Amino acid sequence: MSKSWVNVAERLGSDLHLELGGTGSRRAALGRALRGAIQDGRLAPGTLLPPYRSLAADLGIARNTVAATYSELVAEGWLTARRGSGTRVAERTAPVARPRVPTKPSTGTAAPVHNLLQGQPDTSSFPRRAWMGSTRRALTAAPNSAFGPGDPQGRIELRTALADYLARVRGVRTGPECIVICAGFSDALRLLFCGGVLRGPLAVEAYGLAFHRALLAADGVRTVPLGLDEHGSRTTELADHRAVRSVLLTPAHQFPLGGPLDPARRHAAVEWARGRGGVVIEDDYDGEFRYDREPIGAVQALDPDHVLYVGSASKSLSTAVRLGWMVLPERLIDPVLAVKGRRERWTGVVDQLTFADLISSGAYDRHVRQMRQRYRDRRNRLAAALAEHAPHIEPAGIAAGLHAVLRLPPGTEASTVKAAAWQGIALDGLAAYRHPDAAPVFDGLVVGYAAPTDHAFAAALAALCQILPPAP
Structure with missing residues (x-):
């Protein structure tokens, strides 16, 4: 028999109703219940969740089951986990459709909050004059x-x-x-x-x-x-x-x-x-x-x-x-x-x-030199943000160009791309670029750092660092 509610008032300030019925494992049921509570707004952004032991005891399930579910939802972008501040519901936007994918044309759907797609220069920098x-x-x-x-x-x-x-x-x-x-x-x-x-x-x-x-x-x-x-x-x-x-x-x-x-x-x-x-x-x-x-x-x-x-x-x-x-x-x-x-x-x-x-x-040379300096600064800010917030994530290919490849822990690419979409970040996983007859090299993200305007770049970096998987 499923347990339909748990009193977590000591940590959340209110009762939390969780439906753990349905088919599948207890971990899958808990994941469905938490996602549902976040989606329908019963768990608001920033809400502190109970620690593993407390929730496991209230629900009558193993502590490791709760820990594994929290980790899965962190990787998908539903939750955030920071040392000293517990596990919380992530600050987020509604999931957005990406403006384009590598093999299909745009469908004209909503633009992302943060555009980190490769191949797109900063449109605000076009040399109009x-x-x-x-x-x-x-x-x-x-x-x-x-x-x-x-x-x-x-x-x-x-x-x-x-x-x-x-x-x-x-x-x-x-x-x-x-x-x-x-x-x-x-x-x-x-x-x-x-x-x-x-x-x-x-x-x-x-x-x-x-x-x-x-x-x-x-x-x-x-x-x-x-x-x-x-x-x-x-x-x-x-x-x-x-x-x-x-x-x-x-x-x-x-x-x-x-x-x-x-x-x-x-x-x-x-x-x-x-x-x-x-x-x-x-x-x-x-x-x-x-x-x-x-x-x-x-x-x-x-x-x-x-x-x-x-x-x-x-x-x-x-x-x-x-x-x-x-x-x-x-x-x-x-x-x-x-x-x-x-x-x-x-x-x-x-x-x-x-x-x-x-x-x-000579105007074209001047424009290219100006943009080279601007994109170098963007590249440096990306590298600095990774060093501070995700030092285990290795950027590659950053000596030139307008994008970087972030090397991820094995097995985390798909969930990280999904988390990015949930947070309103448009970017691609490395697998999207692999020839179907070629062997994969590693899990990664292809992050374009040229497209955001200067005033939007800091927020884009913060959002990116938030969805990166933790160190293995």
Whole structure:
């Protein structure tokens, strides 16, 4: 027979009604009862729960059962446990739907309280004044022909500015004649594979964006994962896949685990492409943002004939600026342009001219330097918060980029992601990025520290630290 109520007035100030009936173990029944009491408001945020021994005695169950249930609810975000202050109902918001997941588009549901998703820069930092100034200058200088039928390769002004910028900042060896303007990295993938310029199977890193794999799979392109360790992708494994002619890498800052590709492995990938008659696709998604290391040049400089370099403005400016660029081997330029030929796939002329002026005037360099300092400060604040509140949680991949991977105790990733959703924190677990045919490396969270505005970042860090699992 279940016990339906317990008097915990000495600790709570009121009677607590708990229904422990139903099927399953006593631990499962207690968990259901406590969650229900929190959900319907009978246990308000901040309420102090009785100690293990008291609740176990009142309910007639084992003390270890109560302790295990409390620990489970702490991991899920329902409760908090702090030394010296007991176990309390967590301060929380209603669970929110995440604004996007790696493989599905947004459904337009409520925004999170704290946005710690990777891949999103601080939208409040978009250089509006500089962009408007560049737009005025670009429109004033543009010839009338710029607003007529155009070139699918992109405006010469932007390709010229990019050739100079990429050579100076990333060590890319190219001229404007080898650059094709596109709408971002995903558009580049579509042009290359969905248009038949390159054919699958495509070798990819064991961890990467599921959205990109889904985009390719929808067009019948199979992806083959390469092993991954602290030195980056194991590119020597390329020789084991006889049907593969292309490999996609993030060599400057492996996504999402972080860290540069080892020099020997960079050379191994290029040598494989030469010997196989294939290409390396270099995704330089956040190459401008490095903090604690020397700049690492593009792999493309090792062999422009066998490395295809892709970049975009999505991290440095905004995901809303649909501007990207491919630096192509000469033999691929005409096939790509043939696929891109329909005008609907062209990027807007005004944005191209504006971005060209932003680069040529030096405003883009100034903006990147400013944001590099701001994101470095965010990274440092994240590391300091972890050191103070969760020293057992190890951040990885923080020498560059706009996100960190937090290494969690084994077996805690799923419950921590669930706890984050309950607290209104939008972030991803590391498993969301693993190729389905690859072995897992460890439990972790992928935490983007760029998206929150400056005034909201402290609260986001506090909320994050609250849902992290305790030391094992």
